[in-house]
Amino acid sequence: MLLVATFKIRPVVLEDVEQLNGLMLRYIVDFYKGKTPEGTKLEDHIKHLLASDEAGTQFVAETDDGRLAAFATLYFSFSTTRVQKIAILNDLFVDAEFRGAGLGEKLFQHVLDYTKNEGYAYMSWQTAIDNTSAQALYKKMGGKNINSEWIHYEIEHH
Template identity: 55%
Template sequence: MNHHVVIRPATEQDISELYELMLQYIVDFYKQPVPKERDLKDLIHYLMENPSSGLQFVAEHQGELVGFATLYFTFSTLKVKKQAILNDLFVIPNARGKKIGQKLFQACLEYIRENDFAFMTWETAKDNKIAQSLYNKMGGKLSEWLYYEIS
């Protein structure tokens, strides 16, 4: 695979391929249960139809999607600006090691900077050393804030 990869916002024409990529990400990579097809496609549609809620970028190589990134938008009261959460960053296994993840990350970063967001946050698994290496290389810093969750 050469390095000619196009990073661009997802469009209606990408939905079936993006759906398949997101399934790989959810089920194969993160070992989560298979979501209902309608629910996942509804999420993709929702982001396309509600750009104030978020945005998905795709990585395209020779007409085929090989990766994606999802930004969700919220607000920072302390900064009195919008903030973005980089919720997903995924590249298919046979396209890894070719700086596609870096290009997707860079597209997200450029988007938030061009649109005057306060910052972009993200999380990764404690044992995902490959992702941590990318984030460190891209200039990311561990937050001073602790991340909690509850279901």
């Protein structure tokens, strides 16, 4: 159980890139069992989001001693039917060392407030069927599992 009492949730800044890169690698490789991104791809992606207000944004939760404990990534799109911008919460990750202190809930609420305050029509997200802890958090925060009439497709490029 985490003993650190407070976290500062804030937008990512350039000085976070190295530490955030490590946190995101733990998310990709350790948590999702994905492949390590090649070369500087992940670092370049973080920098791209920092440089582009239109692509998306990232937030981090920082401990009192300056460590990054969690991150969330929002990507931005647009809804033609709503004629309004929308946000997609693509990632919300709390490092294993910091779980159990309600940090995921605080970070989720922060990004939800951000999307509301910035005038987004809605925020959407997905989670794995077997990620029951995330599902419990999202249900607690008011998220609804929308079993819509839409079918999700994708084509993966190797």
